[in-house]
Amino acid sequence: MPEHRIGTRKDFEAAREELLAQEKELTRRGDELARKRRELPWVPVEKDYRFETGGGTKSLADLFDGCSQLLVYHFMFGPPYEAGCTVCSSIADTLSPNVIHLRARDVTLICSSRAPLDKLLSYRERMGWSFDWVSVGGSDFHRDLGFQYTEEELRPFLEGDVPPTVSQMAQLSGTDVRGYVTEGPGMSAYALLDGTVYRTYVTTARGLEAAMAYYGLLDRAPLGRHEEGEQTHWLRRHDEYGKT
Incomplete structure (x- = not known):
């Protein structure tokens, strides 16, 4: 535990009151951004994407x-x-218990990946998740949204200094770096109106932190995320902590 400023209760309450005003302002700003997300133009999805599911081949609708x-x-x-991305797996731990609550608000939440369906369902069983998981197979669903990359696009990255965390995550997924970074994480949102599917929102990278509940909690712990300078990622699948 590093050294930290020590103060009186009066010092704390004064600093906390000042911080609380800033936290409330951030909340109001977040509400404004949420409204702007909802006001984005909806784009009709014209491609006939097909997905492999536990109930057979299905359309996006x-x-x-x-x-x-x-x-x-x-x-x-x-x-x-051979196994799902470790970071995506930590996100799925947050997604799974929220499926039933989202459905109560007329929202279906699923996951999609490019691996064969049997791999996905086997891994879902191992992890104990309840969401529907679909395989996009050979379709362009992920590619069209910017979550799948070609070898040509990846060449500058692969020929450079690959960060140790990327090599670590590739190994934890049972593949090499190239195979790992061909995929990208993301979230997309859709509306179904009068038989037409509209894309309403897409995000990736730190835009996914809303689904990473542990970071919000760590931000309120004394040491925060405490990731500075780490050469490997601390995250593990929930059934792997404590294993060597």
Whole structure:
């Protein structure tokens, strides 16, 4: 535990009051951004994407499963992976218990990946998740959204200094760096209106932190995320902590 400024209760309460005003302002700003997300123009999805599911081949409209809204988490689990991405797996731990609550608000939440369906469902069983998981197979669903990359696009990255965390995550997924970074994480949102599917929102990178509950909690712990200078990532799948 590093050294830290020590103060009196009066010092704390004064500093906390000042911080609380800033936290409230951040909340109001977050509400404003949420409103602006909802005001983005909706784009009709014109491609006839097909997905392999536990109930057979389905269209994008079928995936709404009776709701008018659909959230898709684009889970990094490519064809050569032996296990899903560790970071995506930590996100899925947050997504799974929220499926029932989202459905109560007319939202279906699923995950999609490019690996074969049997791999996905086997891994889902291992992890104990309850969300529907679909395989996009050979379709361009992930590619069209910017969550799948070609070898040509990746060449500058692969020929440079690959960060140790990337090599670590590739190894934890049972593939090489090239196979790992061909995939990208993301979330996309859709609305179904009068039989037409509209894309309403897409995000990736730190835009996914809303689904990484542990970071919000760590931000309130004394040491915060405490990741500075680490050469490997601390995250593990929830059944791997404590293993050597």
